[in-house]
Amino acid sequence: MTVHATDSGPTDPAPQEVSAATEAEPKRKRLALVASKGSLDMVYPVLMMASTAAALGWEVGIFCTFYGLDIVNKKRNKHLQVAAIGNPASPPPFKGVPLKVPPILGVLPGAQAAATTFMKKWMRDSNMPEFQDLLDTCREFGVNFYACATTMGVMSVDPEDMIDGVSCLGATAFLDYAAEADVCLFV
Amino acid sequence: MTTELQAAKVLDCKGLLCPIPVVKTAKAIKEVAVGEILMMEATDPGAPPDMEAWSRQTGHELVKQDTADGVFRFWFRRTS
Numbered sequence: 703m704t705v706h707a708t709d710s711g712p713t714d715p716a717p718q719e720v721s722a723a724t725e726a727e728p729k730r731k732r733l734a735l736v737a738s739k740g741s742l743d744m745v746y747p748v749l750m751m752a753s754t755a756a757a758l759g760w761e762v763g764i765f766c767t768f769y770g771l772d773i774v775n776k777k778r779n780k781h782l783q784v785a786a787i788g789n790p791a792s793p794p795p796f797k798g799v800p801l802k803v804p805p806i807l808g809v810l811p812g813a814q815a816a817a818t819t820f821m822k823k824w825m826r827d828s829n830m831p832e833f834q835d836l837l838d839t840c841r842e843f844g845v846n847f848y849a850c851a852t853t854m855g856v857m858s859v860d861p862e863d864m865i866d867g868v869s870c871l872g873a874t875a876f877l878d879y880a881a882e883a884d885v886c887l888f889v
Numbered sequence: 890m891t892t893e894l895q896a897a898k899v900l901d902c903k904g905l906l907c908p909i910p911v912v913k914t915a916k917a918i919k920e921v922a923v924g925e926i927l928m929m930e931a932t933d934p935g936a937p938p939d940m941e942a943w944s945r946q947t948g949h950e951l952v953k954q955d956t957a958d959g960v961f962r963f964w965f966r967r968t969s
């Protein structure tokens with residue numbers, strides 16, 4: 703029935719428990735996330751959803767596919783950036799200043815680095831963790847990261863480039879995992 | 890703090906945004922014994938619905954909550 707035998711085993715129905723406890727005890731809820739993007743602004747929501755679900759006691763699996771593979775690629779995940787070009791929601795330089803950066807300026811040298819710096823600054827100013835810290839939190843909570851086997855082949859990514867604890871799966875195995883999930887999200 | 894609820898631990902999440910308060914609360918609840926109270930303070934405007942949902946999902950009882958001077962306070966009893 704379940705793909706991964708991570709459940710602690712059959713538990714009794716615990717009829718004496720109040721309803722709040724019976725929701726959490728018998729079987730952990732499962733969140734199946736597909737992460738298909740590798741820009742900083744697209745990986746934050748993935749890790750925020752994952753860490754929140756883990757904090758709720760849920761089991762979480764993230765299928766890192768296409769550019770989302772960068773999340774678990776230790777050679778690349780320290781250099782995630784925000785797109786300046788083709789990004790109409792491009793971060794304004796200063797928080798709270800209602801100033802839009804014309805997307806055409808995204809072609810200027812350094813625009814992407816600047817957009818990335820501004821987003822990192824907002825996050826820091828709001829006491830938000832850095833990407834790497836949020837990733838560590840997810841791993842500490844036991845979030846499962848799955849690397850898309852096809853993406854690894856297409857993008858010539860070696861298994862050694864992956865952070866520890868990542869297993870390599872195809873879409874079939876992930877869908878099998880997701881079929882048992884309570885919530886599925888694609889980012 | 891003047892209530893009859895004696896918190897075994899107080900967690901300060903003021904100034905932190907989602908998902909950090911819920912992440913810290915999930916860790917901190919393990920640092921109190923079953924039956925004991927964890928009190929958490931937050932300023933994130935999303936905290937009241939989020940912490941109620943956290944309580945529903947984890948089963949840790951939200952015994953009491955209040956708001957004072959823009960600070961939301963939550964008292965959770967560890968149930969398991």
